[in-house]
Amino acid sequence: MTTTPAKPDPGRVLPPNPRQAAIVVGSLTLLLWLIELVDVALPADLDLNGIIPRALAGLDGIIWMPFLHGGWGHLISNTLPFAVLGFLVMAGGLGQWAAVTGTIWFTSGVGVWLTGAAGSVHVGASGIVFGWMLFLLVRGVFARSFRQLLVAVALLAYWGTMLFGVLPGDPRISWQGHLFGALGGVLAAWLVSVANRQVAVRS
Template sequence: MATAPSGRAPARVLPSAPMRAAAIMLVFTVALWLFEGVDVASGELVEQAGALRPRDTSGLGGVLTAPLLHDDWTHLAANTLPFLLFGFLAMSGGIGQWIAVTATIWVISGVGIWLLSPYPVIGASSIVFGWFLFLLVRGFYARNGRQILLAVVLFLFWGSLLWGVLPSDPMVSWQGHLFGAVGGIVAASWVAKADRRARPTLGA
């Protein structure tokens, strides 16, 4: 006999509640701009306190705080559009899954920066890269045609971002980009495995 359906929604490319997802990302993004305003008003004391300081145990708190801070308004503006878009699309599996995916990216990228970066790091680009790679590979793990099509479209528009995982500009943390990408790939693998386990199967 067939097992009872798991209740898990089929793989999607857009959030089931797009207005709620958009509102969450807008609030999150506005918070980043508010943090930058506070930092500027403080004479950059906030970013100095919240930066991720490599191989310094006193700087481990930066794993949590560094992605929320930026060097200046230009740095923040460059991250804003991909942050909004990729974060919104990454919410297609639901808020709970999005939190788990984001946390995975956040921790893996932070640990990678802490281990390998030669200098303190701030900025949300590690999270942006993580969401981007999550969106690029999850459809292949899940064998889902719609998600693969979305990945192709995103790659055509944003594929040049992938060069950011390679050492280039000494003022840009390629380590954060690389380990954010690793976190996104790991998260996509975990999500696909969880979906397969939850998928209804037929039994005798």
């Protein structure tokens, strides 16, 4: 007897492998805390490795920015949304999560490098957090998924005020990272919807 593998569900709202999702996102969250602990204990001035806009020496900060935070308060404010949103983005599987996160990471980092204030140093995982948030908010529109739209409404009700962070305000806050992270999330949601339609056509 032969069986046909189940088609992927583009309207999923929870990871197909919750244990794997929890381990991956939990490990990354723990890594953020360990890096901040090292930075404080040495002190290592790791924050200086963040993005320095339009400086070649700060270009590699695109890689390091999400791992670095300007103190415990900064890290604590990012921890819960990082863990929750990162877990929910895993609904499309580990491979899709990596592609979505990479798109947001790159878009946020390049946007900060191009538009940030000269001489400033940008650190923090909030660009990825904003990207994940926008990905989760708009994916249901692209996928025409009622379940995903319900999740989006719940996220808006709980964390909707964070979206004001894409606007210029406190000079100590990288609104550029938030804005370009959010744009990266929308781009990632569109790319996922295109990929899902192509899979559906081939099926």
